Amino acid sequence: MCLGIPMQVIECNGYVALCQGRGGVRQLDLALVGEQPVGAWLLTFIDAAREVIDAERAAQINAALDGLEAVMAGETDISRHFADLFERTPELPAHLRGVTA
Numbered sequence: 001m002c003l004g005i006p007m008q009v010i011e012c013n014g015y016v017a018l019c020q021g022r023g024g025v026r027q028l029d030l031a032l033v034g035e036q037p038v039g040a041w042l043l044t045f046i047d048a049a050r051e052v053i054d055a056e057r058a059a060q061i062n063a064a065l066d067g068l069e070a071v072m073a074g075e076t077d078i079s080r081h082f083a084d085l086f087e088r089t090p091e092l093p094a095h096l097r098g099v100t101a
Helices: 055-073
Strands: 005-013 017-021 023-028 041-045 048-053
Touching: 005 023, 005 055, 017 041, 023 048, 023 055, 041 055, 048 055
Parallel strands: none
Antiparallel strands: 005 017, 005 041, 017 023, 041 048
């Protein structure tokens, strides 16, 4: 399993950026997303940016990763880590709405 980690650009030089996130500062390959401005949020996998995301999505992913760490530490009430999933009605993605089996 591969987990995406949100990181924020703190310096960009062409298709390489210095980014900060969980675990500190890392140099990332931007070949898949192009040059990015300082402050941009990226979803990263193995030192490569794969997707540009907004700050809200970065916060949601970081909360979910905090939840995973909490579960691994034995915590059983993880609702605060997944606030975007609790107390909402699940919806099908747009491409599946109206499809009958």
